[in-house]
Amino acid sequence: MRRWSLNALALIGTKAQLSAIRDAVVANRDDADIFAAGVSALAAVLDADEARTFFHIHDMPLEGGILFAAAQQNDNFKQELRQSRVDIDYASAADLRLVGLLIGLGKAPENLFSLNHKNAAVIGALNGHDDRLVAQYSVWATYENPKLGLRHLRIPLKDIEAQRPNVRKYIYRLITSQEADAKRYYEQLVQGSRDSQTEVREGLAVGIKDLRFDGLDQLVLDWFVTEENDGVRQALLEHMAANADVLPTYRQTVIQSFESARPNSLLRARLEAASHKTDLYRELKLISLNQEQESLFGDIEEESRPLLQNPSTSKARGSAKKQANNPDVEAERARVLVVVALPKELAAFNAMFDTEPVQIGRAGDPNIYSVGSFPDSKKSSGGRSVLVTSSGMGNDNSSSVAANALRTFSQIEHIVMVGIAGGCPNEQKPEEHVRLGDVVTSTKGIIGYDNVKATTEGSEIRGSIQAPSARLLAAQRGLEAGILARKKPWIDYIRFGQGKLSDNFARPSPDKDVLHNADGTAINHPNQSGRVVDEPLIHGGVIGAADTLQKDPKMRDHLRDALGVRAIEMEASGLQTAAWAQSKDIFVIRGICDYCDAFKNNDWQEYAALVAAAYARALIEHMPSEWFPD
Structure with missing residues (x-):
């Protein structure tokens, strides 16, 4: 706290605070960082000669760290700096940190390290220094100083992950400081978006703010879906708002996030500021204006509204409502097919409907369907019709059920697999740690991990990760954006379902x-930012599927670490095969009921089925109204 207070005084202090600054300098000579901050503040409020006098009186030679700290805020020490040299092999860590600051601020003479070499040729040697702040400041200086760049970094970019988080953060800022470098090292940007440390992802999110090249939008949108830190999500949204005119795929996510945020909220203000010079700005302001008008006229009594309607229109709506209540008509209007495997999953999803769903069948189709609908506030009649059917366990069953359903109801566009699965915990990476009762969605795709090549050296997974539905992924992005505005409709639907079950x-x-470790010993769950007690945390990632009831934690961890699998189940890859054969969208939503180990039991199955069903309803209601017929 004292250090940061002195740093603030170095920027905005006056001679009114001089006595306090002097006392801090004298009292903290044994604390290099606080002492340096005090010297910098002193040099900022005094002229150079007054500062020299103070240093002389208190036996503080104007050299080394004292000189470097004073020169940060007072340019009248250039002569002493030009005569100074820093030997990086012998200088203290505190002095090297100050040198990094001087170089980053552009206040160091060109040959501070050596008469024979400019700073640019030497600064990279500090990138791997044992002191974490020396290493950080050296990379920061390379980022901040316009005369330096990526070519002066001594860290091979293939080794970014081996660096400390505070260093990785500024390496990504350095990569993104030039668009050409960002394009060239696109794979490193993808790697950074998945970094386990929030400060690293935040550094990258801030770094890309003004970048707008083709392909960056896909990285950002995929990242936004899985990002769990509000600060990073906000930085990504500001980037999207600023660049939506050039990268139009951003527009819908920004609009949905803006609509989800509270009027007059900080998020809305920041999105308006970020989009100020774009066409999107007018659209955001129009949303605010329309909502203000709705609020202004929102007190009109509901019973008075029929007086404002055309009688013939009211009659037509009544006829449409009657049609919508016909299960055969609703089945033909359905654009979403929900597939579950177990009776408890079917019960959980049917409980999501406001009214009891109706069962129907079709000649030549062995499936039995539940038909129901969810409200659509943008439509004057009807709602969002949904078909639900159960496949039983296994990929073959799910593939067969989907094939029959798509043959019978060819108008189906979106297939959502909803139910329970085993989770892949990761106590070493809290932000990726999945717990019982959480929800995992297939934002990164599906992989059938039982497609293997067997050799004398062991088995190798041959399957590849199949990408999720782009349209359903876009719908989920908007739903996830609402978390920033503390909107979690699935929480209400969980309670709604519990009231019926x-x-x-x-x-x-x-x-x-x-949670248990490899030898079966119970271990603690890590602390996780964003986790709310007794609420599911929403995760995105890869869903692993195979006709195997997985109880091997070693295989679980291998799938997690090698392929990014967050949940393991038994139906998704078969369902995907049937869906892709007919060019239909597919998305998977799984509630976590066990950890795929020897301690697997049924305690969490019903609740996990319910949270998956609740999230599925929220997703279907968040799909664009235009995807559903009137």
């Missing part, structure tokens, strides 16, 4: 969520 669907007590 048996007590088995209640959330189990916390003591039933026990």
